[in-house]
Amino acid sequence: MVAGKQKTDLTGRTLWLPRMTYVGARMAAASFRSVGICADVTPPSDEKTLELGGLYTSGEECYPEKVTIGDFLRIVHAEDFDPRRTAFFMPTAEGPCRFGQYAPYMRQVLDELGHDDVPVISPTSKDSYDGLGENAGELMRTMWRAMVAGDIIRKMLLKIRPYETRPGDTDEVYSLGVERIASVVERRKISSRRKIADIVEALVEIRDRFRSIPARYTKDRPLIGVVGEIFCRLNTFSNYDAVRKIEEHGGEAWLSDVTEWVWYTNWSQKANLELEGRKFSMTMFGAIIKNAVQRRDEQKLLTHFAEDFQGYEEPHDIYGDLLKPAWPYLPADGALGEMVLSVGKGIYMYDKGADGIIDISPFSCMNGIVSEAVYHTVAADHDDIPIRNFYFDSTSSNMERDLDIFMELAVSYRKRKQKKRRYPSCFG
Numbered sequence: 001m002v003a004g005k006q007k008t009d010l011t012g013r014t015l016w017l018p019r020m021t022y023v024g025a026r027m028a029a030a031s032f033r034s035v036g037i038c039a040d041v042t043p044p045s046d047e048k049t050l051e052l053g054g055l056y057t058s059g060e061e062c063y064p065e066k067v068t069i070g071d072f073l074r075i076v077h078a079e080d081f082d083p084r085r086t087a088f089f090m091p092t093a094e095g096p097c098r099f100g101q102y103a104p105y106m107r108q109v110l111d112e113l114g115h116d117d118v119p120v121i122s123p124t125s126k127d128s129y130d131g132l133g134e135n136a137g138e139l140m141r142t143m144w145r146a147m148v149a150g151d152i153i154r155k156m157l158l159k160i161r162p163y164e165t166r167p168g169d170t171d172e173v174y175s176l177g178v179e180r181i182a183s184v185v186e187r188r189k190i191s192s193r194r195k196i197a198d199i200v201e202a203l204v205e206i207r208d209r210f211r212s213i214p215a216r217y218t219k220d221r222p223l224i225g226v227v228g229e230i231f232c233r234l235n236t237f238s239n240y241d242a243v244r245k246i247e248e249h250g251g252e253a254w255l256s257d258v259t260e261w262v263w264y265t266n267w268s269q270k271a272n273l274e275l276e277g278r279k280f281s282m283t284m285f286g287a288i289i290k291n292a293v294q295r296r297d298e299q300k301l302l303t304h305f306a307e308d309f310q311g312y313e314e315p316h317d318i319y320g321d322l323l324k325p326a327w328p329y330l331p332a333d334g335a336l337g338e339m340v341l342s343v344g345k346g347i348y349m350y351d352k353g354a355d356g357i358i359d360i361s362p363f364s365c366m367n368g369i370v371s372e373a374v375y376h377t378v379a380a381d382h383d384d385i386p387i388r389n390f391y392f393d394s395t396s397s398n399m400e401r402d403l404d405i406f407m408e409l410a411v412s413y414r415k416r417k418q419k420k421r422r423y424p425s426c427f428g
């Protein structure tokens with residue numbers, strides 16, 4: 001699980017996590033802390049991120065890799081950097097996507113800089129996260145719960161912020177919520193039952209603060225589904241805060257969350273086991289149990305938000321709700337990764353009454369390019385709902401230029417759409 005030759009010894013080290021989303025990374029760091037690993041989130045990305053990322057990449061790499069490496073190298077180039085007290089966290093994945101190269105490349109860069117003593121912790125589902133040591137089970141369960149809680153409060157933020165009457169209120173409650181939940185997650189030596197009860201208590205407290213934000217809910221804002229490459233769509237630095245731009249253009253964004261990816265990898269694992277003739281194996285049994293436990297934990301947290309998320313319900317069955325509808329365009333047994341999720345989620349959001357779908361991806365991202373190739377047909381089969389790819393890199397994006405036009409199309413579609421939205425009770 002360590003990229004390169006080092007052993008996993010995190011004693012006395014800070015494990016730095018990339019901020020794909022601040023809330024996700026903060027929750028993951030809190031989860032590591034809950035099992036005694038000192039973990040922290042890399043500071044907010046800035047010009048130095050791009051400068052260092054540009055110095056240590058050739059231009060062929062994906063934009064998220066440039067941002068992640070740049071953020072890690074800011075730690076390495078800091079005046080107080082101590083290689084004996086530093087480690088980096090970079091998960092990896094199997095398959096055709098370039099994401100699998102991020103961790104080995106970070107290892108190579110550190111080695112070239114003479115820091116072969118700095119570990120790159122790179123968990124993979126291939127070894128069932130064995131490398132996380134004896135606390136792997138507890139860590140993974142805590143991280144899952146924290147991830148779900150993080151997705152929930154981000155969803156509350158995006159649902160309320162466009163309608164707040166005092167600018168800044170929702171962001172403030174959100175920031176408080178991130179810290180409140182992280183403080184509960186990171187508590188050590190707490191039983192599993194007590195841990196989820198504490199997370200529920202914190203979530204409910206934050207939910208009530210969200211609910212009390214002064215807001216004027218109106219039904220005239222187009223609802224824009226946001227899908228695409230996971231890092232770029234969630235990392236506000238990489239996408240120039242695309243969701244806020246949608247809001248500034250009069251829309252409300254429904255952003256695809258992080259947990260969707262976990263449900264997809266669970267499905268993939270089971271599909272692969274079947275392909276290998278291991279449908280009736282202990283590995284399959286373990287995968288089914290894990291899926292059921294994760295679903296139960298998710299329900300325990302989500303149930304307190306049923307009223308808030310009426311009309312914004314996330315898919316319950318990753319195959320039936322996303323992969324199957326996407327199959328005629330991109331069959332999930334051949335087209336692997338986020339491209340099928342983007343197409344499936346776009347169709348799912350169409351069914352929920354969204355007024356347009358935006359796909360956010362880095363320039364040259366294979367997922368974005370493949371999904372773009374089928375969106376025209378997807379739209380034609382679904383009442384010509386506007387679907388548009390926006391691409392990002394460190395210098396530009398076509399979103400600035402084309403968002404006005406896209407929002408006009410969404411407003412026009414809204415007047416003729418067949419699929420009506422359901423609204424939470426706060427909309428009256």
Ligand code: SF4
Pocket residue numbers: 062063064097098099100229230231338362364365366367368
């Ligand atoms: S999804 Fe796209 S941007 Fe992300 S690693 Fe893969 S190819 Fe690169």
